Amino acid sequence: MLDNFGGLLDWDNLQDWIQSQDIPGKGPVTAVEKLVGGSQNNLFLMTRGTEKFVMRRPPTHPRANSNDTMLREARVLKALKGSAVPHPTYYAHCDDVSVIGVCFYIMAPLEGFSPSKELPGKYAEDASWRRAMGEELMRASAALSAVDYKAVGLEGYGKPDNWYARQVDRWRSQLEGYKELPNYTGYALPYVDELGQWLSEHLPKNTRMGIIHGDYQFPNVMFSLKAPKISGLIDWELSTIGDPMLDLGWVLSSWFEPGDPKEPMVSPWDGFISRDELIRLYGEHTGRDMSEVGWFFALACYKLGCILEGTYARAVAGQAPMETGQRLHDYATYLFTKGKSLIDRA
Numbered sequence: 001m002l003d004n005f006g007g008l009l010d011w012d013n014l015q016d017w018i019q020s021q022d023i024p025g026k027g028p029v030t031a032v033e034k035l036v037g038g039s040q041n042n043l044f045l046m047t048r049g050t051e052k053f054v055m056r057r058p059p060t061h062p063r064a065n066s067n068d069t070m071l072r073e074a075r076v077l078k079a080l081k082g083s084a085v086p087h088p089t090y091y092a093h094c095d096d097v098s099v100i101g102v103c104f105y106i107m108a109p110l111e112g113f114s115p116s117k118e119l120p121g122k123y124a125e126d127a128s129w130r131r132a133m134g135e136e137l138m139r140a141s142a143a144l145s146a147v148d149y150k151a152v153g154l155e156g157y158g159k160p161d162n163w164y165a166r167q168v169d170r171w172r173s174q175l176e177g178y179k180e181l182p183n184y185t186g187y188a189l190p191y192v193d194e195l196g197q198w199l200s201e202h203l204p205k206n207t208r209m210g211i212i213h214g215d216y217q218f219p220n221v222m223f224s225l226k227a228p229k230i231s232g233l234i235d236w237e238l239s240t241i242g243d244p245m246l247d248l249g250w251v252l253s254s255w256f257e258p259g260d261p262k263e264p265m266v267s268p269w270d271g272f273i274s275r276d277e278l279i280r281l282y283g284e285h286t287g288r289d290m291s292e293v294g295w296f297f298a299l300a301c302y303k304l305g306c307i308l309e310g311t312y313a314r315a316v317a318g319q320a321p322m323e324t325g326q327r328l329h330d331y332a333t334y335l336f337t338k339g340k341s342l343i344d345r346a
Contacts, residue, residue, distance in 0.1 A: 024108075041070075133272065154211065195301070298343055
């Protein structure tokens, strides 16, 4: 008897659906394991005959956009087939909610781990493996940047028109929207106005539209344990069409250098390349003029700060743990302060 994990998997319907699709293996699923990872959505590793695959579905209590999110993720993974972008191979998706109650999709499993806190294996032992992690991040990001989104069928996946000018208002409106939550009286974050004004007044001239991962950082990247390589980029929930250099800005905003008033995301940190080296490598791989990278770095700080404050607002409203909310509020404060220091040097 297979576990249905509290009703997340309706095996009577799911087995029939799987056998009707072009998914690796033969016969019914014989084993299932819930994977750790993903703060919102659920991942299940399934065994069918001699093959394995992964199913991704929304949480127990889906959000209003959960089904659309699943279908968007499936669409982008399908579009990336045959590209140089490391990603899990797409197998199938289900947009019929009568099967298990929500939309979901099936993809190949990836070997490796998502970096968090203490690095495992050779990554902990060999500084050259840690150096390769930064190099691999830039290589994979550049590969994503090179994909012609129209040619792979992703026209309409995002709104590229006026993308640069819309960014500040888009994320500022989200920040203001948190005031609707009970007990949250408004944000107490520094430099929101100053950073937003600078971003609006210094729009890049060196522009390019492409696929953005949207949350490009260690928790959403799988690294192989067999070699210092990226196995695949995961969690495409925030992917869209815009300037792919924002993914570089996202990496820069979460990166650590001596003197930063925060701890590195993983340890040990010695051996990792610097922010300047990340920028240089991205430029080499993409051929882009990197003179305006500061705008994307500052925008990443602004955008992520606005997003993280939402958890603090929900914590004040009793909808999230206050310890988590306070930690992310402190991080948002750091990000806006970091953004202000960037524009002061610009």
